[in-house]
Amino acid sequence: MAELNINERQAGDVTVLDMAGKITIGEGSVALRTAVRRLLEEGKKRILLNLGQVSYIDSSGIGELVSSYTAINKESGQLKLLNLTQKLQDLLTITKLLTVFDVYESEAEALNSFK
């Protein structure tokens, strides 16, 4: 089984990536990077990452979230995060990234925020 499974779905003009597994150095981080870069190439610049099933993330994974955020902003797009686990929320808090990302607990609220 892959370290990180990413399922893509479309909700209006927002692309939701449902992610399950680990975002760690190597396969997991690369999978996230590849998915986000591909969406940008396809012109999909409104992206919601559903992280509810992400069981583990390391500094490489945090770095990839930041890279995704800056790459999407550079293309005048928006990246938002949905369903942070407590551990991920704690890591984003201590790294002062929680204030950088737009974070939601409800998918409906997250999708509305893109409008």
Place this chain on the structure above:
Amino acid sequence: MTAETTELSLPSRIDTVATAAAAVAEFVNRSGISEEAAYGIDLAVREAVTNAVIHGNRQDEGKTVDVTLKSSPDAVEISVHDQGAGFNPEEVPDPTAAENILKSSGRGIFFMRTFMDEVDWLIRPGGGTTVHMVKRR
């Protein structure tokens, strides 16, 4: 409980991070430390081994990453040794400083220091760096 020591010698590859983490998880489970402490140790070990593989040994498979695990009634201690040129940990930028928050790397040592009770480095003049980390019970 009694003291226990385990030593691992691993190749300088990215997949070594997961191998080391799995071995440490097994060791830590046997040591009977709390789940929260085990999570911190796991994250710190992944970051230390990542640094050893990438920054220390620069993924040179001719060089090994050596991990020593010690469990005692007071603490779990982990040392990760690489064969690289070494660095000055005091010169590593603070990833939480405003100018660094949006950088895509540089948080590994910060996580090690956050989740472990003690972290120190021994830089050998002849090459090689050992990071020694302690999590008290």
